[in-house]
Amino acid sequence: MKQIRPTESELEILGVLWEKGPSTVREIHDILSQTKDAGYTTTLKLMQIMHEKELLQRDTSSKTHVYTAAISQQKTQQQLLDKMIDTVFGGSASQLVMQALGHHQSSGEELEKIRQYLTAIEKEQKENR
Amino acid sequence: MKQIRPTESELEILGVLWEKGPSTVREIHDILSQTKDAGYTTTLKLMQIMHEKELLQRDTSSKTHVYTAAISQQKTQQQLLDKMIDTVFGGSASQLVMQALGHHQSSGEELEKIRQYLTAIEKEQKENR
DNA sequence: ATTGTTGTACGAATATCTTCGTAAACAAAT
DNA sequence: ATTTGTTTACGAAGATATTCGTACAACAAT
Incomplete structure (x- = not known):
């Protein structure tokens, strides 16, 4: 299976794309620059590189290109979670779950x-016993 | 609050130290090299740098130094979780929880x-209403 | 004492990520 | 047609992370 390892900045961009759907560099940049401090060409360059890496697809039919995430949020989540559980939570998923539940209010x-x-899940476990 | 950002390799080392407790470079390296492919001096150098960054403490009283994690597993977990929930799970902790429960068997x-x-948690919420 | 083993220190090469300046293409406005 | 603003492409600098070779110190075994 192909191991995808987006960097921190790349994840930020993917995050916006997952939420907003297909977007231009300008749109992404405007959102990111609310919380981050980087020039426009920086965002552009990042997204161009991500396209080379096949993390993003793009539509170049008009002058202003439109980018789309080429990897699913689900798959990326799972991959990052797995690694995190493994290295930081000593392999225990439930340890992670409790830590996450503890410090974030959920409705x-x-x-x-x-x-x-x-x-x-418990029901499923019983059935497979 | 001080933001700690251990790199990938650093997390691997911290992971071993959290599990095994104080260890020598040799011990860490032997464990890591089971799953990873790096020379001994690479691990050594990494741990020396981590010591400079104050991610590790070390006891140099004997020839072979003994290293200890200088940041707690809990705190690191929380910090990484927070960032992950934010960037990859669109801010939803419970989204992360379900994803984690789904793909890992827990006892x-x-x-x-x-x-x-x-x-x-639910009880607490009721009381604070 | 010499040799072999194990360890630390250090520097430097390599790789990867991040940032931005500059130039060229294009379109809209004057 | 010229100016102005927006966009892409490209290259290169700067920052950070990773890797390892080499030298030297400590120590044990011969």
């Missing part, structure tokens, strides 16, 4: 969803 | 622990 709804999820 | 005990944790 009651979200907690309820997680609870249902737990139940489903 | 029934662990799941039970998480369930209790959930209950505690």
Whole structure:
């Protein structure tokens, strides 16, 4: 399986693309520059490199190119999670889960969803025993 | 608050130190080289740099130095989680939790622990309403 | 004492990431 | 047609991370 390792800056860009969908460099840059301090050409260059690396696709049919994420959020999440669980949480996923639950408030709804999820997993485990 | 940003390789070393406790370069290297391919002096150099950065402490009283992690696993976990939730999971901790639960088998005990944790959090939320 | 082994220190090469200046293409406005 | 603003392309500098060769010190075994 192909190992994708986006850098920190690349993840920021992917994050925006995942949320907003296909975007121009200008759009990405405007959003990023709210929280970060970098020139326009920096963002441009990054996205060009990401295109070379095949992290992004782009449509060059008009003068202003439109970029799209070429890797799915899900897959990227899973990959980064796996590595993190492995190196930082000593291999224990539930350790990570509890740490995450502890320090971020989630709405009651979200907690309820997680609870249902737990139940489903436990049920599945019983069946496969 | 001081932002710590260990690199990938540094995290690997920290991971071993957190698990095994104080260790020599040789011990760390032997473990890492099971899954990674790097020379001994590379590991040594990395740990020396980490000591300069104050990521590691070391005892130089004997010829063979003994290194210890200078930052806690908990704090590092939290910091990395926060950033990850922010950039990769669009700010949703529960999104991360479900993704993590989905693709890693946890024992029934662990799941039970998480369930209790959930209950505690929900109770707390009610009280603070 | 000589040899072999294991360790640290140091410097430098290499690789990778990040940043930005500059030039050229293009379109809209004057 | 010239100016102005927006965009891409490119190259190169700067910053950071990774890798390893070499030298030297400590020590054990012969």
